Amino acid sequence: MKKINLIVGILLVLLVTSCSKEETSNETIVIDQNLKNPLTIGQINARISASFENKNSFDWNQVTNHELWSAIFQESKIATIGFGENTNDFQRNTSPKNKSIENQIIAIIEKYEGKGKDKFLVSADPYLNLIDVIIEKQETVMALxxxxxxxxxxPSxxxxxTNQNVQYRSSSSSSGCGYESSALSSADYTTITPNAKVPWTFYKHNIPSAxxxxxxxxxxxxxxxxxxxTNQSLLNTNFNNGNSSxxxxxxxxxYVDSIWPWSNTTDGPNDQCGHGTSMASVATAPRNDKGLPVGVAYNANLITYRAASNVILEGYHEQNGVKNAFTALGNNSNVKIISMSMGNIISSGKISDGVKYAYSKGKLIFCAGGTSTSFTNFVGVIFPAWMPEAVAVTGVKEGTSNQRCDVCHSGGEIEFTIQMERSATGNTVPVDSYYDNQSDYVGGSSVATATTAGIAALVWSKNPSWTRSQVLNKMRQSSTYYPTKNSxxxxxxxNALLAVQ
Structure with a gap:
């Protein structure tokens, strides 16, 4: 009898706890007459801009119900809901209650939208506590x-x-994309055996000695x-060319290239921008005999993901693509290091969950601190580089450690810097081009991030039994300002040489 009473008591406690966290099912929601129409895109943008001007940040969790609903309504009407027992509960397998919580949220949407979940549930992530749903009514937002x-x-x-027509830069265009090839100045590289070009910046960080x-x-x-x-053989069939084996x-x-949110067919792994190829080259291009630039970790393995169409991570399919890439890499036990030279000034909950998931699997994650024109002066480190799970990197001018490149961001979250802009010419870093037997220049915090990921691979390869923390600490100890961070x-x-000694 005591055992039965104890069980009943526990169930009552759980019921009370659950009810205290959800809205009352019979509550009537009334919308003020002045708030029945959604804000225009221009009005929403103005409020986001005001937040950046006043607080140097923006968070969807801090907007009003009307502002949130307006942003959802004015685009595709898709919203992402991250759920869990607490703010750190992002994995589905951490609690048996997560499925019931999801069902509770779906029930609220069913009630206020007046339709079954087959009409509004776009997707439910298999690893993370998040769902994508179509929401049309402001009452639903208020209840949730x-x-x-x-x-x-x-909003997803x-x-x-894009609406503000802001320019983000990483190489040659506003989207960070470019298929260009460039003749390299002989001052920007040194040729070493078997016939590879070492970028000038590698010597500034003692990479060849490392x-x-x-x-x-x-x-x-x-x-x-x-x-x-697929047009650059040194990153495909000739990946083991020269001294790389x-x-x-x-x-x-x-990445799904579609205007339809429910489409789930990706457009494949091939680069249709040029940016990803440049980053792969900086980190891992072979020490080749073709007369082309070598990468930092020229004997490391490489896995690439086409997760977005360009470097600006906004829009439903780009955020989904990045989230899915991080969870896949997190689940790959062979991967030690993740490098991402893309981002946005506004955070995304689903990308944040993906980064946290990969971090929980022991991955060392490097993200670009930001490269842009219009936002360089008043926005600091961008998302997701400012996350505590990520190591933020930016680019600086030649011969300096505290003079950012002309288009690079800086801020308190930055962990490391890479010299990537020449003082006399403004030239950046030589890389293998999108096309075979051709080279190019690439700059910004993007190239700085991929370079740093390559250095981390050198350190981890030298010390294969080390943990992520040990690798990161060794890199810190081998840098200019250690032990006191620059603001x-x-x-x-x-100093890559110090980092591997």
């Missing part, structure tokens, strides 16, 4: 935001940067970007 199990609730497809100790062998780097060009390269696609440039420039 009263539920205590919702970690975040945000709102394009602030190769006497480590070349990245046995370490796999995952690059989340715009994919990998015994390693693997593979590419995957998670905007972290530990500064990395």
């Amino acid at each position: 935001r009263k539920n205590g199990f919702i970690r975040y609730f945000e 497809d709102y394009k602030y940067v 190769w006497n100790y480590s070349t990245g062998k046995g370490i796999t780097i995952g690059v989340v970007d715009t994919g990998l060009s 015994g390693r693997t390269v593979s590419s995957y696609g998670t 905007s440039y972290g530990y500064g420039n990395i």
Whole structure:
């Protein structure tokens, strides 16, 4: 009898706890007459801009119900809901209650939208506590935001940067894309055996000297970007050319190029931008005999993901693509390091969950601190580089550790810097081009991030039994400002030779 009473008591406690976190099912929601019409895109953008001007940040969790509904309504009407028992409960397998919480949220939507879940549920992530749903009514937004199990609730497809016509840069164009090839100045490289060009910046960080100790062998780097060009053989069939041998390269696609949110057919792993190919080259291009630039970790393995169409991570399918790439790399036990040279000034809950998931699997994650024109002066480190799970990197001018490149961001979250802009000419870093037997220049925090990921591979290859923390600490100890971080440039420039000794 005592056992029965105890069970009944526990059930009552759970029931009370659950009810305290969800809205009352019989509550009538009344919308003020002045708030029945959605804000225009211009009005929403103005409010986001005001937040940046006043607080240097923006968070969908802090907007009003009317503003959130307007942003959802004015784009594709798709919202992402992250749920869980607390703010850190992002994995589905952490609690048996997560499925019941999801069902509770779906029941609220069914009630206020007046339709079954087959009409509004777009997707439910298999690894993360998040769902994508179509929401049309403001009452639904108001009811959901009263539920205590919702970690975040945000529009899935709102394009602030595009709507503002803001320019983000990474190489030659506003989207970071470019198929160009460039003749390299002889001052920007040194030729070494068997016939590879070492970019000038590698010598500024003692990378060639570090190769006497480590070349990245046995370490796999995952690059989340715009994919990998099939036209560049050194990153495909000739990945083991020259002094590079015994390693693997593979590419995957998670980006869906469609205006329809329910479409789930990706457009494949191939780079249709050029940016991803450049980043893969900087990190892992072979020490080749073709007269082309070598990568930092020229004996490391490479896995690339085409996760987005360009470097600006906004829009439903790009955020989904990046999230899916991070969860896939997180589930790949061979991957040690993840490098992503893309981002946005506005955070995405689903990308954040994906980054956290990969981090929970022991991955060392490097993200670009930001490269742009219009936002350089008043926005600091961009998302997701500012996340605590990510290591933020930016680019600085030649011979400095605290003078950012002309289009690079800086800020308190920056961990490392890479010299990537020449003081006399403004030239950036030589890389293998999108096309075979051709080279190009690439700059910004993008190239700085991929370079840093390559250095991490050198350190981890030299010390294969080390943990992520040990690798990161060694890199910090080998940098300009250690042990005291610079307020905007972290530990500064990395000395790769010190890092592998």
